[in-house]
Amino acid sequence: MAEVKVINFIKRYGDVDAVSNLSLDIKDKEFVVLCGPSGCGKSTTLRMIAGLEDISSGELYIGDKLVNSVAPKDRDIAMVFQNYALYPHMTVFQNMAFGLKLKKVPQKEIQQRVEEAAKVVGLEPYLKRKPGTLSGGQRQRVALGRAIVRNPRVFLFDEPLSNLDAKLRVQMRMEISRLQRKLGVTTIYVTHDQTEAMTMADRIAVMKDGLLQQFDTPMNMYNYPANLFVAGFIGSPAMNLITGQVDESMEFTDVTQKFKIQLQGYLPSSVSKGAMVLGVRPENIHGDNGLNISSYSPISITPDAIEPMGSDSFLYSKIGDHTFIARLRPETHISTGQVTTLFIDRSKLHFFNPETGERITGNKQ
Amino acid sequence: MRKAILYILLCLFAFVFLYPFIWMVSASLSEERSIKDIVLTPVHFTFEQYTKLFQSIPILGSLANSLIVATAVTAGVLILGSMVGYALARHRFAGRNAIFYLILFTMTLPFQLTLIPNYILMVEFGWTNSFAALIIPAMLNAFAIILFRQHFMSIPQDLIDAARIDGCNELRILFQVLWPISVPTLITVGIITFMTSWNEVLWPIIVIRKESLMTMPQLVTLYAVGGRSLGQIGMKLASATMLAMPIIIAYLIFQKYFIQSMANSGLKE
Ligand SMILES: Nc1ncnc2c1ncn2[C@@H]1O[C@H](COP(=O)(O)OP(=O)(O)O)[C@@H](O)[C@H]1O
Ligand SMILES: [Mg+2]
Numbered sequence: 001m002a003e004v005k006v007i008n009f010i011k012r013y014g015d016v017d018a019v020s021n022l023s024l025d026i027k028d029k030e031f032v033v034l035c036g037p038s039g040c041g042k043s044t045t046l047r048m049i050a051g052l053e054d055i056s057s058g059e060l061y062i063g064d065k066l067v068n069s070v071a072p073k074d075r076d077i078a079m080v081f082q083n084y085a086l087y088p089h090m091t092v093f094q095n096m097a098f099g100l101k102l103k104k105v106p107q108k109e110i111q112q113r114v115e116e117a118a119k120v121v122g123l124e125p126y127l128k129r130k131p132g133t134l135s136g137g138q139r140q141r142v143a144l145g146r147a148i149v150r151n152p153r154v155f156l157f158d159e160p161l162s163n164l165d166a167k168l169r170v171q172m173r174m175e176i177s178r179l180q181r182k183l184g185v186t187t188i189y190v191t192h193d194q195t196e197a198m199t200m201a202d203r204i205a206v207m208k209d210g211l212l213q214q215f216d217t218p219m220n221m222y223n224y225p226a227n228l229f230v231a232g233f234i235g236s237p238a239m240n241l242i243t244g245q246v247d248e249s250m251e252f253t254d255v256t257q258k259f260k261i262q263l264q265g266y267l268p269s270s271v272s273k274g275a276m277v278l279g280v281r282p283e284n285i286h287g288d289n290g291l292n293i294s295s296y297s298p299i300s301i302t303p304d305a306i307e308p309m310g311s312d313s314f315l316y317s318k319i320g321d322h323t324f325i326a327r328l329r330p331e332t333h334i335s336t337g338q339v340t341t342l343f344i345d346r347s348k349l350h351f352f353n354p355e356t357g358e359r360i361t362g363n364k365q
Numbered sequence: 366m367r368k369a370i371l372y373i374l375l376c377l378f379a380f381v382f383l384y385p386f387i388w389m390v391s392a393s394l395s396e397e398r399s400i401k402d403i404v405l406t407p408v409h410f411t412f413e414q415y416t417k418l419f420q421s422i423p424i425l426g427s428l429a430n431s432l433i434v435a436t437a438v439t440a441g442v443l444i445l446g447s448m449v450g451y452a453l454a455r456h457r458f459a460g461r462n463a464i465f466y467l468i469l470f471t472m473t474l475p476f477q478l479t480l481i482p483n484y485i486l487m488v489e490f491g492w493t494n495s496f497a498a499l500i501i502p503a504m505l506n507a508f509a510i511i512l513f514r515q516h517f518m519s520i521p522q523d524l525i526d527a528a529r530i531d532g533c534n535e536l537r538i539l540f541q542v543l544w545p546i547s548v549p550t551l552i553t554v555g556i557i558t559f560m561t562s563w564n565e566v567l568w569p570i571i572v573i574r575k576e577s578l579m580t581m582p583q584l585v586t587l588y589a590v591g592g593r594s595l596g597q598i599g600m601k602l603a604s605a606t607m608l609a610m611p612i613i614i615a616y617l618i619f620q621k622y623f624i625q626s627m628a629n630s631g632l633k634e
Contacts, residue, residue: 050526050530052530072526072529072530073529073533077530078530079526079527079530081523081526083521083523083524085524085527086527087542087546098531099530102531103532
């Protein structure tokens, strides 16, 4: 079991930094998800941790040991890849046993460990099959089994579920989480899918353009996004971000002058007036006033489209160029094209500095 | 109906291509005096031509020599060619592209241009009149390197990474992970190399003088058209048939493998 310390990682490709000054302090047994849009440096980071890519600058500790120049096979890690990366010419058994064989583990022990791992991932009946005859989900299980059988101190996953269909993805998501908790192995998991990050992680590290944006628990990230990027990235549908001004009377008006909301008592104490980006999560907008809750503030809106999802209805409306989204209860009766009153829960607002994009702290939640 | 016409046409063409070969085999199994006829099957079937052939020239020894040389050359090209191809495809190092273009460039040099310098080298090394002269210069070639490089570039990086994490060094990655999934390329390069080496005449004539070391094409050329030419056409045809047989057999065997390996590669990209 081991903690992983990533200290000031930099990866340079020519003149570009694929990863800049990344530091992560990962605790023993922790499940950390690296998340961000495609090309933000997640895989590069993971591959540096695995030893598949040189670290241009920075230090990597696994346990107490500096492993910058340790070969991948000696880092005590196991990795699962998006394309499964199984050896097509070997059976499931041989795929799982290959690493142990190279480590000169006795045949008897290999047999026993592979069978155990196969049991854990539910592959016992398939040990003699070749990967080509298995379904995508089964192949990813083989890859998982191959990782488990090594008994590593750290699991590394690089988008392991991206090639699976939606239903299987949800199922495998839970299985991986359960397995990780059961085995208690420190895990670093890369995905571009914020839902996967939110559901699986103990802590999420959101990256953009090679830079760490925020490293926190899913709930903190959801409730206190550190900047505009994280605010827009975490949560689905994405947070509404409205640019505007706060005047002397503490009223917020957006740039189109159409959206107004009184913020007296809800603003962070450090702010008075001036330019600001207001963040409202779609789920904090309601179709009615509840039980006359004082923090609810009415707004008038003309819906362009309504998408009934069954469990919720998504309402879309234009405010300037911004598509304003509200997530309403399915029984809310609203028609497109008619002016409607919705209620924003002012106790759940987010405020950002429009210049730096940073969260304005000090606000109540 | 159109399909039938197509098939008839195809068969016709196939026959046109095959006929000289059929005639060669048939004629080599016929009596000497009936050989000038245009036939499909042997006239007065006899092994006489072959018996005479074995009695008059050391053709079996040359067959063994040819097999040894072509096998060694093929093994060399497969092993060394895949190593160079792998390095060029999957490793980043200074001068990689320069080296690749240099290798490409050697393909444009005509064989005749390097013939004399190569011969002088062989003399300097003292390799004339030995298999070393036939095998070593042929153990690596640009064509094989390029084919392997192209093939290895198409292998998913994940697979190589997985092998590395499992504890493979570069040689093991190449021979234990990549070779088994590269059978079609190996067979293609193997067949072409083997055939080229097998059919080589000019180079052996230059570097080999000892009859006991001669390859089959060299020996046959010598006796069929060269200084020690045999008068009878039947024996010439018998030697030509013997020359062609191993290649045809090898091709038939490996073609089966070829199709099999194509169907079996279950690598998901
Ligand atoms: N071998 C390489 N050479 C040059 N640039 C690379 C190389 N590998 C990755 N990059 C660049 O580094 C950035 C991060 O890539 P990557 O870590 O794969 O992103 P992610 O996994 O987050 O999608 C990308 O802009 C990519 O183009
Ligand atoms: Mg990636």
